Amino acid sequence: MTRAVLLVNIGSPDEWTVASTRKYLRKFLMDKRVIDVPFLFRFLLVNLIIVPFRAPGSLRSYKRILINGQSPLIYYSYQLETKLQKLLGDAYYVKIAMMYGRPYLQEVLDELQRMHLSEIIVVPLYPQYASSTTGSVLEAVFNHIKNWQVIPNIKTVHTFYHYSEFVDLWTRHIQKHLPAEYDFILFSYHGLPVRQIFKADSQFSKRNCNLSECCLDCKSENEYCYRMNCLRTTQSIVEKLSIDKNKTFTCFQSRLGQSEWLKPYALDYLKELAQKGVKRLVVVSPAFVTDCLETLYEIQTEYAELFKRWGGDKLTLIPSLNVEDEWIKFLSVVVRE
Structure with missing residues (x-):
């Protein structure tokens, strides 16, 4: 069968x-x-x-x-x-x-x-x-x-963000596309309303989330916390890249409406980086395994234009995994488990 x-x-x-x-x-x-x-x-x-x-x-x-x-x-x-x-x-x-x-x-x-x-x-x-x-x-x-x-x-x-194979393939993918010269790497994830983080946490008998240090460690109590999942993804990839973690940061994009979403907002931090003198910025979006409107238009077009307007020189988007052979091989491993 x-x-x-x-x-x-x-x-x-x-x-x-x-x-x-x-x-x-x-x-x-x-x-x-x-x-x-x-x-x-x-x-x-x-x-x-x-x-x-x-x-x-x-x-x-x-x-x-x-x-x-x-x-x-x-x-x-x-x-x-x-x-x-x-x-x-x-x-x-x-x-x-x-x-x-x-x-x-x-x-x-x-x-x-x-x-x-x-x-x-x-x-x-x-x-x-x-x-x-x-x-x-x-x-x-x-x-x-x-x-x-x-x-x-x-x-x-x-x-599957936590699979070592997934971290490894993203690491090699970034290394393959990383410019020879850059000043900073921004990891951008799709944002969520803060209320959704708290609602997920409230499902369990003991509440743990306060959107602070609790998201820095992966444990059974917060394994379904989206913010923790994202921070952990960045941390794992940065460790594998062996780069200065002070030249990397995690933020959240695609805010819709006026309610509070996960912070820092990507646009706010992008402006801050440009005003601090960062000229060559690299953006990585490990929440998107396939390029889409949020990567190719929001980041590569809108964010790139704004970054230059605010004083930066160049924003380089690392493409999503799309149909890379290593990504497909990883999916086959997950499916066969």
Whole structure:
């Protein structure tokens, strides 16, 4: 019997129109784990404020980074599917699926339901755990299959930032793309509202998180803390790179709205670095295994322009892992565990 490998990511608009971009943003932002407020408030906020004003700008941004008419996320994901399938062989059936765009997760699961599978291995392509990413994927999968008459064995991969192989491949990847001369390395992760960190912590009988020193050590009490996952990722990679840790820092990007998100905010720290005299900045985003709007537009275009405006000379983005052979080999190891 065959095992299915389901590689899940966030997705992109189905077409390059304002209407399709609005549809994508609605699906994404109406996810109760993404904007975790009461339904009526979320509905009004998303449909009357965020989507109408954000969709045209998002579409323009997407159009600036397309590869052969596709978003980089979709372009590289299909290649990832093909390459991992070749490496794993006929004993596995590899499929990519997207949460909020084509190929839709629910439709891919419907395809898998018709197959005679011994196991479905669900791999949310998010190295660090967050309720709005990994948690949302797992909820969607289990909600969709709960009424199947035959539910095969389900294996899930929650996080993989802590695998030594993952740290090693990111280290070598950075070394391969690192400029000969640079002043500082900024590690940038997708931000989250602070309330989501506390909500995850409050699930357990003993609360531990205070968004300070508690996030510097990985232990059983905070293994699902997104901030700890991110800080630990940076720490592990910097140690392997054998560089001065005082020339590195971790920050959080992509803030949406006015509520408090994880700090420091990437834009604030970027400005501070430029004003302190940093001229050649390198940015690494280990939260994104595939290049997307947040890396190729937000960092490589917007942040690079702002860094120069504030006094810097050059911002170099280390590309995501995309379809690097080492990354695909690592995924095959995780799947076979």
